[in-house]
Amino acid sequence: MSLATAAAPAPVVTKDLWAVLKDEYKSQQRASEASSDAQSGHETIVVLAGGKSCGKTALINRFLDKGSDPSPPPTVGLEYTYGRRTRAAANIKDVVHLWEVGGGPAGTKVVTVPLSAATVHTTAVLLCVDLTRPADLASTIESYLAVLSSRIDELLAGLEKRGSKRPKGMRAFAMKKYTTAAAAAATSASASSLDLPSKTSHPDKARLALLPIQWALVGTRYDEFRDLPSEVRKHVARLMRYYAHIYGGALVMASDRDEPALAKARMARDLGETKQLLSHYAFKTAAPKGECTDYNRPLYVPAGSDALSAIFAGIDAASLEDLKATLDAHAAAMPAKSGAAAFKTTGAAKARAWDAQFAEPLIDVECQARRA
Numbered sequence: 059m060s061l062a063t064a065a066a067p068a069p070v071v072t073k074d075l076w077a078v079l080k081d082e083y084k085s086q087q088r089a090s091e092a093s094s095d096a097q098s099g100h101e102t103i104v105v106l107a108g109g110k111s112c113g114k115t116a117l118i119n120r121f122l123d124k125g126s127d128p129s130p131p132p133t134v135g136l137e138y139t140y141g142r143r144t145r146a147a148a149n150i151k152d153v154v155h156l157w158e159v160g161g162g163p164a165g166t167k168v169v170t171v172p173l174s175a176a177t178v179h180t181t182a183v184l185l186c187v188d189l190t191r192p193a194d195l196a197s198t199i200e201s202y203l204a205v206l207s208s209r210i211d212e213l214l215a216g217l218e219k220r221g222s223k224r225p226k227g228m229r230a231f232a233m234k235k236y237t238t239a240a241a242a243a244a245t246s247a248s249a250s251s252l253d254l255p256s257k258t259s260h261p262d263k264a265r266l267a268l269l270p271i272q273w274a275l276v277g278t279r280y281d282e283f284r285d286l287p288s289e290v291r292k293h294v295a296r297l298m299r300y301y302a303h304i305y306g307g308a309l310v311m312a313s314d315r316d317e318p319a320l321a322k323a324r325m326a327r328d329l330g331e332t333k334q335l336l337s338h339y340a341f342k343t344a345a346p347k348g349e350c351t352d353y354n355r356p357l358y359v360p361a362g363s364d365a366l367s368a369i370f371a372g373i374d375a376a377s378l379e380d381l382k383a384t385l386d387a388h389a390a391a392m393p394a395k396s397g398a399a400a401f402k403t404t405g406a407a408k409a410r411a412w413d414a415q416f417a418e419p420l421i422d423v424e425c426q427a428r429r430a
Contacts (some may be wrong), residue, residue, distance in 0.1 A: 096163065099145065099152040103177055104339050107169045108186035109198050109370050110161030117186070117312060118156055121336050133160040136168045151319065154340035166201050170209040178213050178223055182339035183273040189283035193389040196382050199301050200273065206271060207305075228270040232306050235362030236260040236268075262366050266381040267280035268306035272339055272361075275302045275331060277311040278404050280356050290392065295353035296369055300378055303364040310335055310346075311356040331358045 073224060106114045115130040122141050141154045157172040159165045173181060187198050214225035237260065260266070265373070275298055283291065302309035312332035331346040338345040350358045351368070375381040 059269050076093040099150040100342055101153050101155075101180065102340055102342075103155045103157065103172055103181040104184065104336065105159065105169065105181065106184045106186060107159035107165055107202055108161060108184075108196060108276070109188045109191070110165075112161060112186050112188040113312070114158050114161070114184075114186050115275070117184070117278070117332065117336070118158060121333055121340075122156075132279045135159050135164075136171055137159050141340060144347050152341045156340075163201070166205045169202060169205060172235065173206075173209055173213060175217055177214045178210065178271065179228055181271055183269075183271065184276050184336065184339075185273065185307070186276045186278050187298075188279055189277040189294060190279050190286070192286075192385055192392075193291055195294065195297060195385075199298075203269070203305055205302070206273075207267070210269060210271060218382045225270070229268070232270045233266075235306070235360075236263065236266065238362065260362075260365075262303070265366070266305065266306065267304055270306075273306070274308040274310055274339075274361075275337055277309075277357070280311045281313040283311075287388065287392070289384070290388045292353045292373070293375075293381060293388060295351070295357055296373065296375070297385055298357070299351065299359060299364055299369045300366075300381065302359060302361070303366070303369065306361055308335060308345075309357055309359040309364075331356075369425070 106118065108114060111132060115133060118124075118139065119130070122139070137158045137160075139156045139158075141156060141207050143152045144150070145152065155172075159169045169183075182216050185199065187195050189195075214228070220227050258282075277294075277298055282292070286294075298309055301307075334343070334346045337343045345360065348356060348358065349360060349363055350356065351364075370376060370381075372386075375384050
């Protein structure tokens with residue numbers, strides 16, 4: 059008679075009651091936060107900065123469907139408005155905070171005010187320049203990019219000191235656009251090859267100085283720019299492509315007028331990309347598709363899709379300095395703009411600053427004392 063061996067008892071696993079409650083609490087908290095985020099929708103910041111009287115207000119009004127004021131008052135300092143979109147499927151509201159920076163040298167002093175460590179990852183910048191003033195393009199773009207780059211680096215350095223992984227992710231996302239574009243170009247050039255690397259380094263990688271936020275270079279007043287001499291338009295297009303490419307931004311051209319000539323199918327489609335790009339930054343909608351580098355048409359170049367070899371192809375300039383010198387020479391040959399419009403804008407800004415609805419007693423007293 060065989061004796062059956064008794065099975066060994068299963069080990070008893072014990073868990074601290076407080077640990078169980080803590081795990082359940084964390085699980086419920088994560089679910090609650092996810093539900094709250096889903097119901098509240100996206101909240102973003104878009105900053106519009108750039109040259110004086112270049113059409114930033116018109117871009118905002120068109121984006122918010124407020125109509126186009128033929129002569130909106132000039133922006134003084136920093137102005138705020140917001141836009142809201144409701145996603146019908148889930149009744150979720152997305153909000154964009156729009157900050158418009160007054161143009162001119164003073165604008166570089168306040169453009170960083172809306173930027174903060176808590177929101178830098180949800181902030182986008184539209185740097186607007188007047189295409190009809192080619193002599194001012196380089197100085198305007200460089201001054202704003204220098205201030206923005208310095209401020210963003212400062213914010214990300216502070217986040218890194220606190221142990222945040224967000225700065226690394228933002229820089230990786232900015233570079234990813236160039237990696238993807240390079241891989242696509244390599245695939246197109248070697249369609250028959252089966253041994254392509256999964257990631258291809260962009261040929262201009264060593265020269266890039268990417269801003270780790272979403273931003274776009276917007277050339278305004280295209281309706282007037284298209285009538286400038288061909289050589290001026292060619293070199294303006296190359297110069298703007300250079301800055302957008304090196305600093306990781308998209309490039310787009312826009313008009314602040316609704317002329318009948320701009321209602322033609324192709325022109326309306328091209329100039330409509332500015333509003334679509336702004337919506338992409340504000341509400342996470344789809345970015346404009348396609349690309350246009352023909353200086354005879356409104357440019358649209360997505361971030362990461364350009365290359366220095368293409369920018370300098372077919373022209374004598376071989377560097378940024380050569381490009382700026384050539385553009386300056388062509389711009390100098392253009393007839394000077396009438397100063398009437400500039401004088402009118404300056405006078406309107408001063409009048410608005412002393413408007414009663416903007417009264418600040420302490421500041422006004424100091425200003426009057428200085429003027430006395």
